[in-house]
Amino acid sequence: MRISERIRYVGMNDLKTQLFEHQWPLPYGVSYNSYLVIGDKIALIDTAAAAYEDIFLSNIKEEIGERKIDYLVVNHMEPDHSALQAVIRKEYPDCTIVTNAKAVPMIEGYQGLSDNIQIIKEGECLSLGNVTLQFFMIPMVHWPETMVTWCPEERTVFSGDAFGSFKAVPEGSLIDGFECFRDEMTRYYASIVGKYGQTVQAALKKVAPLNIERICPTHGPVWEKEISEVVGWYDRLSAAKLERGVCLAYGSMYGNTAKAAKSVAAELEKNRVVCKMHDLCEENLSFALADAFIYDSIILGSPTYNAGVFPPVQAFMDALKARGVKNRRFAAFGSFTWAGTSVKLLNNQAVEMQFEVAHNGLSFAQGYTPEKFDAEEIAKPFI
Ligand SMILES: Cc1cc2nc3c(=O)[nH]c(=O)nc-3n(C[C@H](O)[C@H](O)[C@H](O)COP(=O)(O)O)c2cc1C
Ligand SMILES: [Fe+2]
Ligand SMILES: [Fe+2]
Known part of the structure; x- marks a missing residue:
């Protein structure tokens, strides 16, 4: 040619x-x-x-x-x-x-x-x-x-x-x-x-x-x-010249963290904040990574899994770490059954990565209900 x-x-x-x-x-x-x-x-x-x-x-x-x-x-x-x-x-x-x-x-x-x-x-x-x-x-x-x-x-x-x-x-x-x-x-x-x-x-x-x-x-x-x-x-x-907006990525086994993710996305969208949502169990993490390179905020949803972060979400966090992604505003949320640790563990990693933890995160026991999970509260610092 x-x-x-x-x-x-x-x-x-x-x-x-x-x-x-x-x-x-x-x-x-x-x-x-x-x-x-x-x-x-x-x-x-x-x-x-x-x-x-x-x-x-x-x-x-x-x-x-x-x-x-x-x-x-x-x-x-x-x-x-x-x-x-x-x-x-x-x-x-x-x-x-x-x-x-x-x-x-x-x-x-x-x-x-x-x-x-x-x-x-x-x-x-x-x-x-x-x-x-x-x-x-x-x-x-x-x-x-x-x-x-x-x-x-x-x-x-x-x-x-x-x-x-x-x-x-x-x-x-x-x-x-x-x-x-x-x-x-x-x-x-x-x-x-x-x-x-x-x-x-x-x-x-x-x-x-x-x-x-x-x-x-x-x-x-x-x-x-x-x-x-x-x-x-x-x-x-x-040069990480970032746009205002949220890369919201989550993983979920039984759908509870997923429901919470959708409620956070709806809250952000209601307030005209650009929110790109990614299901890390359905999609290769590169799609979420692309948005993490564009937007100034990252919100992660992860259930607690063997006292840790759910592996697909941890893989995404590791991919961000490996690429030296920093200076993002951050929050995490997720469901657990007997002792929730995923939010705390994600927050600790976020601090190590020089993210600003804009909200301390929300975890909720067992099934998702809007009463247990206040999407408005976690979305507020990103609006
Ligand atoms: C293999 C496995 C390991 C788990 N480990 C923990 C755990 O260490 N601590 C805990 O509180 N819940 C644990 N859970 C329970 C999940 O966190 C709980 O089912 C949660 O509601 C799942 O959220 P989801 O509906 O978003 O998948 C575990 C569940 C599975 C299947
Ligand atoms: Fe090449
Ligand atoms: Fe190459």
């Missing part, structure tokens, strides 16, 4: 895989993007996932026919992009791998390739004759070897996973579409890149002076007209 005369898309959509990284659901699929830069010489920027060897090679041939690939640029070594490096080397035995020193042992470790590798440093250029590639390191977005490739003649940055998104790209026109990708971009960010907000901020500062006119990420659409929206959204997520 043609992005410009000199830049071609040779990636593909994956509508078969159920879970990305065997963890994150893909209700709308995902794309593995790879690009050719065609000058006097030809460079391939990253490859694709292992299952797509045939499609990948045929996409490349469709663009360049019998011409050879001179360089394989490796921006990122996660196997969703690196799995076909050895296939490329076999098909194009003279192609030089161009990457930074941190990627070199990973290339050998994953792909068994160690020869004909050109190691480049920060800011170094590679000439393709009439077009240039320049390399900038963006370590820990989201692996240590990650870098971006800048093509000044095309004002295009090949950004790796930065600015990437879940969701397959429309066949035939993969440029822009921020509104319809925003939710899946946020869930991608929260699930995979979210722990690295500070390094994303550093990377944004590094690429800011480049006067970028096109972003070619490794997942999701190519960004042109909507660059400012996409960069602005990434900036907001990585």
Whole structure:
């Protein structure tokens, strides 16, 4: 597919895989993007996932026919992009791998390739004759070897996973579409890149002076007209510029904590507070995580379970912790039968995570009734 005369898309959509990284659901699929830069010489920027060897090679041939690939640029070594490096080397035995020193042992470790590798440093250029590639390191977005490739003649940055998104790209026109990708971009960010907000901020500062006119990420659409929206959204997520609203997530075995959750949501909505409710037993936690990255408040519902927090809710709390989510307003609630501990345990964790416990929480014994559980009271600090 043609992005410009000199830049071609040779990636593909994956509508078969159920879970990305065997963890994150893909209700709308995902794309593995790879690009050719065609000058006097030809460079391939990253490859694709292992299952797509045939499609990948045929996409490349469709663009360049019998011409050879001179360089394989490796921006990122996660196997969703690196799995076909050895296939490329076999098909194009003279192609030089161009990457930074941190990627070199990973290339050998994953792909068994160690020869004909050109190691480049920060800011170094590679000439393709009439077009240039320049390399900038963006370590820990989201692996240590990650870098971006800048093509000044095309004002295009090949950004790796930065600015990437879940969701397959429309066949035939993969440029822009921020509104319809925003939710899946946020869930991608929260699930995979979210722990690295500070390094994303550093990377944004590094690429800011480049006067970028096109972003070619490794997942999701190519960004042109909507660059400012996409960069602005990434900036907001990585700098935790939060919107007012509540991510209300709960788990429940027998429905009592669930009823309490619904009463809290109704109370917040009655008062026009944005409330995004997630049932952690029905949904993968990445959907709630995405909202936890957007909103300034988190309310959790958990029954007491073996004197602890109900495991699906604890898993969500652990996911927040692992991503360094902090500075949220917080409250917890839940049902118990003989000795309620879940609310207290969640509050303790919230304090450790630098959350502000806006309400001390409400637990109630056995079945839910509005008399036992005062949704108005727990919702009040969030209104
Ligand atoms: C395996 C299991 C362990 C439990 N452990 C505790 C406990 O340690 N302390 C307690 O008070 N209740 C405990 N309970 C009772 C639940 O907290 C109680 O049934 C609660 O009402 C469930 O809320 P739900 O309807 O939202 O699922 C346990 C229940 C189960 C099934
Ligand atoms: Fe990655
Ligand atoms: Fe990726």
